[in-house]
Amino acid sequence: MSNKKLVQHTSLTKAQLDTVITIAKQAGDAIMQVYSKPDLQIEQKQDDSPVTAADIASHNVIVAELEKHFVDIPVMSEEAADIDWNVRRNWSTYWLIDPLDGTKEFIKRNGEFTVNIALIHNGKAVAGVVYAPVLNKCYSGLLGEGAWLESNAKQQVLDISQQQINDKPIVVGSRSHISPGLAEYVANIGDHQMQSVGSSLKFCLVAEGNADVYPRLGLTSEWDTGAAQAVLESAGGQVLIYPELTPLEYNQKENILNPYFIAASPKWFERT
Ligand SMILES: Nc1ncnc2c1ncn2[C@@H]1O[C@H](COP(=O)(O)O)[C@@H](OP(=O)(O)O)[C@H]1O
Ligand SMILES: [Mg+2]
Secondary structure, X not given: OOHHHHHHHOOOOHHHHHHHHHHHHHHHHHHHHHHOOOOOOOEEOOOOOEEOHHHHHHHHHHHHHHHHHOOOOOEEEOOEOOOOHHHHOOOOEEEEEEEEEXXXXXXXXXXXXXXXXXXXXXXXXXXXXXXXXOOOEXXXXXXXXXXXXXXXXXXXXXXXXXXXXXXXXXEXXXXXXXXXXXXXXXXXXXXXXXXXXXXXXXXXXXXXXXXXXXXXXXXXXXXXXXXXXXXXXXXXXXEEEOOOOOEOOOOOOOXXXXXXXXXXXXXXXXXX
């Protein structure tokens, strides 16, 4: 398959998205092989965050398969992120990958970790797949076309464009990275329920309509959010920089860290 077609469409066809879903599941299988072993081969990276044999195995599967199916589309992965800004800034279309988001949850073996593959086009997350192998849930989205959840061989369309906010809003936050900014934001919500969940699954819970808002007033990198933002926005949700409330975009700056953001359905932003 040539990338010319991809650039022409500025996104993926449904058949191409299915190929990416298959790749995410292959990566999930590679992760689960490590998960079942007693030694996860945990190492500390330079930024002091953990990396395991599963992060690397997933990365290798995804990169090899994407290069096989989509010729000439560059790839940025958390596990191969050292790409010169002067090269990367010229990419109009590229794959943005977090092979294993929620590495701390993987190490705790609580199931709250995901494989994340996003297609970025002109700074926007236009397609994404988020796969949680232990939970057996695969979320996918094509911006402007729709979002889907496949779970136990059943497929469900995700659409939160008209979703009403719960009287007692359900707020999702990180399980392992709590920030002072989050406490301040939720204090202003009033009566609410707080749920702690690891990884990009927080965006997916909002996309499913099972949570009202995911305020991230703490650090993340672009690969942590691209795929799940594509799922959420394809389901009719929004991811806006906080406090400016402008869209969260990609590859607009050398620093790969995201600004703070709020992910929610449109009614949340109407309300606040
Ligand atoms: N101080 C920090 N700087 C950059 N990224 C951070 C961070 N603290 C947490 N993260 C990111 O948050 C992700 C986990 O999300 P959550 O806290 O919502 O579970 C981590 O992904 P990895 O597990 O892929 O390293 C990590 O990249
Ligand atoms: Mg991550």
